[in-house]
Amino acid sequence: MSEKDYDAVAEWAEHDMTLARDAEKGLCGQEAAAFGRELVERSQGGRPSIDPDAAPGEKSPIRQVRLPRALNADLDAFARNHHRNASDVLREALSEYLAAHKDAS
Template structure:
């Protein structure tokens, strides 16, 4: 596996941010492409998930949770296999859980 030079990374970043053709002249293996994508994401950051994201205001609320080692490992492995992040898996899992386990608020107030 070859390592990308800083110039190749800058060229790939420029290409990814442009409307250029798909053939950039650089061919990456699957692992190299994954590493390049992660480096690019670290350079540019991730957008806020807050409701005011479109206006550039506000920030995403952050929650912290402790996981048993085995569950944490399973989460990391799942995210790696699905080519996503643990944070995205957690967001989807919480959303799905809440969607399927909505409390009956009318009876909860009684």
Template sequence: MNHKIDWDKMADWAESDAPFAGAPSGQTLSGEAAREAGRRILEQYGSGRPSLGHEHAQGKGSSPRRQVRLPQEVNDELDAYAAEHGQTASQVMRDALKEFFERRAA
């Protein structure tokens, strides 16, 4: 396989509530059909999500994962802001934390 992986597309899907575009629901594949479906999935989504590196997904460096619970109204506001600005909720939160720490350091 010699193809370019669209990391931004993969990241957007991973951070969304979109369903996985694999085999039709309820269908179990086996043998060559399963192998071919697996190949298509790897070609479409790649073999894993890269770390964030410095500023973008570069496949190098470290990017630990954190989880946070939000009140529903904050979550709704975050989703609305992200959609309005063409960003993912994760990017908005990363930017907000970066700005918070920069302000504290000043």
């Protein structure tokens, strides 16, 4: 974020920002400063990495796979029923499959 961006956000927060109708009060002082720093840090890094060994800013490799419609529907239903996303289910399933077949040559 550039200095100009910081100035624009500060101007908005000090003069134009409005609270949601159900909000009791906005953040002030140190609490507001800490929230702002956390927000800036999160915005610079993007999504958290799914790889615990990844360097900051390193992107995870992407694989694409085609699925038969029925298998895709089953995956979507399973993910939805378990409150997960399909990518998480696929990663876990692949990890378990590879571990189970590790010694098979």
